Amino acid sequence: MEQLTDLDLVNEVRAGDRRAYTELMNRYKEKIYWVARRMLGNHADADDVVQEAFLKAFLNLGDFRGDAGFYTWLYRIAVNLSLNALRKRHVMDYLRESELAQKVFPPAKDDPHKELEVRELESRIQQAVSRLPDKQRAVFVLRYYDEMTYEEIAFILKTSVGGLKANYFHALRKVQRSLKHALTV
Secondary structure, eight states: OOOOOHHHHHHHHHTTOHHHHHHHHHHHHHHHHHHHHHHHOSHHHHHHHHHHHHHHHHHTGGGOOOSSOHHHHHHHHHHHHHHHHHHHHOOOOOOTTOSHHHHHSOOOTTOHHHHHHHHHHHHHHHHHHHTSOHHHHHHHIIIIISOOOHHHHHHHHTSOHHHHHHHHHHHHHHHHHHHHHHHHO
8 A cells, every 4th residue: 555645635535535534643753742842841741732733733734735745734733833832831951851962972881980070061962952932943843853954944834044043042052152161160
């Protein structure tokens, strides 16, 4: 059996086949979860965003024009819901389980001192990222962790590529300065 494209599945959902939407959910629930988890910092809030994003997408499927892919559209919904959740709770405990330190310094399983250094660095990175303004944080997460292009991020956040590049540059500089300051103290 040939695997259907996202657009084929969307058309089937529009025709009344709810199983097609289940297939779309199965394709993207984990990716959407991790977007929300990185932005919100905890499982419960990320789970809520995933459920709300899929519900919102289902209810608004009639508005989906197909200009971008279904995943990009769903991703934008999840990012916007995550930003709204951040604004509502005003808590900056972001990226509880950061992967940044893992990318910079892979843990040395044989060396407990190295593992401790990595955990300490990870904690400092979490603190630095949590102090970023919401928009810079979103751009940083989408660009660094999800390795999205500036064009994809511009579509998701509904802003210009030039503005995104500036936001990413400033976010990166703030994280670097914060780490440099933490390491010299």
